Amino acid sequence: MLSLPLFESLPDAMIAVDDGGRIVRVNHQAEQLFGYDREDLLGQRIELLVPAHLRTRHVEHRATYAKDPQTRPMGIGLELVGVRKDGSEVPVEISLSPIETAEGKLVVSAIRDITERKGFERTLQAKNAELEAASAAKDQFLAAMSHELRTPLNAIIGFTGTLLMRLPGPLTDQQEQQLRIIQSSGRHLLSLITDILDLAKIEAGKIELHFEPVDVHEIVGEVHESLRSMAADKNLDFTVSLPERPTVVTSDRRALAQILINLTNNALKYTEEGSVQIAVSSDVTADAHECRISVADTGIGIKPEDRHRLFQAFEQLEPLSTRRVEGVGLGLHLSQKLARLLDGELTFTSEPGVGSTFTLALPMRSRRSS
Numbered sequence: 001m002l003s004l005p006l007f008e009s010l011p012d013a014m015i016a017v018d019d020g021g022r023i024v025r026v027n028h029q030a031e032q033l034f035g036y037d038r039e040d041l042l043g044q045r046i047e048l049l050v051p052a053h054l055r056t057r058h059v060e061h062r063a064t065y066a067k068d069p070q071t072r073p074m075g076i077g078l079e080l081v082g083v084r085k086d087g088s089e090v091p092v093e094i095s096l097s098p099i100e101t102a103e104g105k106l107v108v109s110a111i112r113d114i115t116e117r118k119g120f121e122r123t124l125q126a127k128n129a130e131l132e133a134a135s136a137a138k139d140q141f142l143a144a145m146s147h148e149l150r151t152p153l154n155a156i157i158g159f160t161g162t163l164l165m166r167l168p169g170p171l172t173d174q175q176e177q178q179l180r181i182i183q184s185s186g187r188h189l190l191s192l193i194t195d196i197l198d199l200a201k202i203e204a205g206k207i208e209l210h211f212e213p214v215d216v217h218e219i220v221g222e223v224h225e226s227l228r229s230m231a232a233d234k235n236l237d238f239t240v241s242l243p244e245r246p247t248v249v250t251s252d253r254r255a256l257a258q259i260l261i262n263l264t265n266n267a268l269k270y271t272e273e274g275s276v277q278i279a280v281s282s283d284v285t286a287d288a289h290e291c292r293i294s295v296a297d298t299g300i301g302i303k304p305e306d307r308h309r310l311f312q313a314f315e316q317l318e319p320l321s322t323r324r325v326e327g328v329g330l331g332l333h334l335s336q337k338l339a340r341l342l343d344g345e346l347t348f349t350s351e352p353g354v355g356s357t358f359t360l361a362l363p364m365r366s367r368r369s370s
C-alpha cells in the first residue's frame with residue numbers, strides 16, 4: 001500500500017477503494033475536492049462521489065475494471081464528473097491503478113479537478129468563434145469595398161471620358177484641361193485601390209486564380225496596346241519581340257496581365273529616353289518547359305544597394321521629395337506575390353544609368369492545373 005506520507009504529498013486527490021467498492025483511504029486533497037471530512041468518506045461506497053444518474057453505470061464499470069485491472073486513465077474521451085457533499089458537480093480527470101496490499105486488492109484513483117482547464121477550453125472555443133467571425137467580416141468588407149469603391153470611380157472616369165470626347169457638347173480649353181486632371185487622378189486612384197484590394201486578398205489567401213491555357217502573345221499585345229500612349233507621350237521607342245511559334249502557358253490570365261502591366265508601366269515610368277521592349281521566349285527541352293517574358297528599359301536603373309528594397313511593399317527608391325512619378329510602391333511587391341502564385345519567378349538585372357530588365361519566368365504547364 002502507498003505509504004501515508006506519500007499519499008498525502010501527491011498533488012491530486014487520491015482515493016483507494018477495496019474489492020467491494022468501499023473507500024479505505026483518502027488524502028487531504030480528496031477531502032477538499034469533495035467537501036467531506038475523512039471520517040465521512042471512509043467505509044462509504046465510492047458511488048457517493050458519483051452523480052446520481054451515473055451511479056448504476058459506475059458500478060458496472062467498476063466490475064469490468066476488477067476483471068482486468070491495469071493502470072489507465074478512466075473513461076478516456078469521456079467528460080467525467082464528480083459530485084461534492086453540497087451536491088455541486090465538478091469536472092474531473094481520473095487515472096486508476098490496481099495495487100496489492102495486506103488489506104487485499106485495492107484500486108487507487110488519482111482525481112484531478114479540471115474546472116480551470118474546462119474554463120480555458122471554453123474561453124478558447126469562444127475566442128476561436130470570435131476570430132472566425134472577424135475573418136468572415138473582413139472578407140465581406142473586402143468584397144463590399146472592392147465593389148463600392150470601384151463603381152463610383154468607374155462612373156467618374158467613364159463620364160469624364162465622354163465629356164472629353166465632347167459627346168454632350170463643346171468644351172473650353174480650360175474645361176478640357178481640368179477634365180484631363182480628373183481623368184488621370186481617377187485612373188490613378190482606381191489602380192491604387194485595385195492594388196490594395198488585391199494585396200489584401202492575397203494576404204487573406206482569398207485570391208481566386210483560374211488556370212487555363214493562355215496565349216502569351218495575345219496578352220503581351222494587349223499590354224502593349226494599353227500602354228502605347230504613355231510611351232508616345234515620352235517619345236520612347238516601345239516594341240514587342242515575339243517568337244514565331246505561338247506561346248501558350250497554363251496560367252491565370254488576369255494575374256499574368258497584371259504582372260506585365262506593372263513591369264511595363266515601371267519601365268516606362270522610370271525611363272526618360274531610349275526604349276522599352278517586351279520580349280517573349282520559351283525554353284522547351286527534356287527537363288525544362290519554361291516561358292520567359294522580359295521587360296527591358298534604358299532608364300535610370302537600380303543601384304546594387306537598393307536591390308533588396310525593390311520588392312518590399314510601399315518601398316520606393318526615390319525619396320518622396322524628389323519624386324517626379326506617381327505610384328505607392330506596391331506594384332513589384334504584388335507582382336512578385338502573383339508570380340509565386342503562378343508557380344513562376346520574377347527576377348531582374350540592372351545597371352544604374354543604363355537600364356533594367358525584369359523577367360517573369362513561368363512554367364508552361366502549372367502544377368495547379370492538373
Ligand SMILES: Nc1ncnc2c1ncn2[C@@H]1O[C@H](COP(=O)(O)OP(=O)(O)O)[C@@H](O)[C@H]1O
Pocket residue numbers: 262266267270297299300301302310315316317318326327328329330331332333356
Ligand atoms: N524599371 C525600373 N527602373 C528603375 N527603377 C525601378 C523600375 N521598376 C521599379 N523601380 C523602383 O522600384 C520601386 C518600386 O516599384 P513598384 O513597386 O512598382 O512601385 P511604384 O511603381 O508604385 O513606385 C519604384 O519606386 C522604383 O524606385
Ligand SMILES: [Mg+2]
Pocket residue numbers: 262265266327329330331332
Ligand atoms: Mg509600379
